[in-house]
Amino acid sequence: MNFKHILIILLFFSVKSIAQKSQVQLAQNSVGKLQVSIANKEDVKKQLTIIGEGIKAIELAQSDKKTKNWPETWAVKAYLSSYIAIVDNEANADKYYSLAVEALEKAISLDKYQANSSLIKAATYNVNIKKQTDGNKAYQQNDFTSAFNTLKQVSDYLPTDTTLAINVGICAQNIQDYNEALNYFKRAKDNGIKNPIVFQSMANIYASKFESELAIKTLEDGLKINPYHSNLTTDYINLLLDNEKYDRAVKIIEGSIATEKRSKLLLFLYGYLQQSQLKNAGTAELAYKKALDIDQNYFDALYQLGLVYVNIANESLKDKNKQKFTSYVNRAEFILQRAHEINLNDRNTIQLLIEIYTRKNRLDKVQELKRKLNEF
Template sequence: MKKILLSGLLLAAVTVAKAQNAEVENAEKMVMLKQLDKAKESIDKAVVHPKTTTLPHTYMVKVQVYTAIANDTSRHNLDYDPIQIASESLKKAKELDVKKSISEEDLKNASFNLYAAGYNKGLGAYNKEDFKTALKYFKFASEMNPSDTSLYLNTGIVAEKINDKESEEAAFTKLADMNYDKEPYIYKALYDIKKNKGDKEGAKAILEKGRSIFPTDNYLMIEELNMYLAEGKSDVIVDKLNKAIAADPSNKTLQFTLGVTYENLKKPDEAAAAYKKALEIDPNYFDANYNLGALYFNQAADIIKKANMLPTNKVKEYDVEKQKFLKKAGEATPYLEKAYAINPKDRNVLISLKEIYSRTGAKDKYAKIDAELKALGE
């Protein structure tokens, strides 16, 4: 009887073990057949059975099952988070795998699938304007794939939408630490966050980093200028630019930046000279052509504005001012026309040219530009 009992116990034990291994195998099979409820039922049984609860493979299958559930867009309002369960199962599988029976490739694939599921969940929530949920899953996905810069960008943007400054700063700081060079906005946001927190040194450091990566970004340029102006150091930024130009005299961007700086310092002659140097390096440089044309155009506009304020009996004085206007408008025109030739769809260029042609009586040119503006939806 002992032998029969022992045999029975052994047989039962083997049978039970096989039954539970069968649950793991069945879960894998049901996932492949997309019968996820049955897959979940089988794997949930397997992870609590004594014979399979300590097997790394059991939890790898659980990762597979719950990741598939997470990716099933037809499932709504679940009373559990499949991504969280899959993530915890992956950690458990790694803890149990002391013999390294799980291949590195399988671990990598499981991590990638979880990352993709988290990313898709975040994107789906974002499209529904559920920004709190989107933030949760973008953060999770970035933990699974720390090298994906798009996730840090998404995380920061979503965090900003719900005014989660801590998460926004953390995400954008990750990008800044990676010298992210695709979007200057992250440096603007970090600068504002640090400035508003009273972290002057941190704000200055991130602004300088942003400026080094995006030297022509107007916002960063102006903020740096304002920072030095507030410190009474307007000469610092000009000095920095001149030193950079001395080291790299053929750099049109540096000359252009110097022009913008002088313009913000209300030094139009110096600004014009810098823009012209940029154009000597590259005559087809749109930004320099436009800025120089706009500089002269604004000066012309100021002249005619003052002329229009003269009393009606000041005819001679008005005529003198009008001639000054025409001369200055004539200086602006070739640069704006060059900018137009480079980018005929730029609205600011078209508006400036329309105004000049209107005031200088160039009717045919005015009609052409006016039609193009209307075509753009003025």
């Protein structure tokens, strides 16, 4: 082979190498054009045209023996493909999402000196936006397993996004993965979430795991951020009652009633505590009456008030105070009859009325109510 032939072969390889290198540059130019187009808020069709030019160039570059091993080849492809994945129609978006994920993996493995970190970072962000879109779609379709698996990855990528963390926690709850639910609700909490539902959900999970102190502490944290929030307060009081922390419950209820004077539930709970734990029938009676002033058909308050009167009547009978006995039996009958009219199928109310009518020797009413009990 003479010198002339050698020169022609060398020139051929040189031209080919330059051509492939220029394809990478063309694709990089498309990235620059796309950035300008995004900044100028141009329509998606124009952006896709720009990307199309870049994709053609990068496909040529990735088929070349030399440039296919360049990290910039795959970084550019990952970025352009990932952008298509978040702006194009669903079918095309899914196709380019897969290409973007594959290209991103290659770019990261080849980019040892992090020369393409900006493109890789941008592509990673776009890939996660696409994941979030798919995860939200699965969530809306009640496919909580798919939603959890997808949104979990996005939340791990964007750990300070509290909305994402909450959604992952809700998905985990729906698939009964309570440990993961706690992890992501806690992530939202640690990043400053104020939503009371997060604190309620965490407390419920802790309570189900018999970690009562953690449940109580969680609700206390929620109330510091959301003082006097009615649902949080109610959950907190119920949790204190469940764990027999009656003194704390009374203090919380008294403080809450001072700010929520029209809360029939708080008044009922206060009356119930006074009645069942502190044995203070007079205070309980006043609390139930205040609750009934707010809602005269409040069954729970009617029933408990009737029970207060039955108990006072029983005590007066022990003290041989017949006048007081008669007075409180009559009150109990009146109140419990109202409760019965509101809830005809409540067995406890019927049984108390049977007891009252038996003492009054109203056997017709006793038989009528006993027949009702037998019908249940």
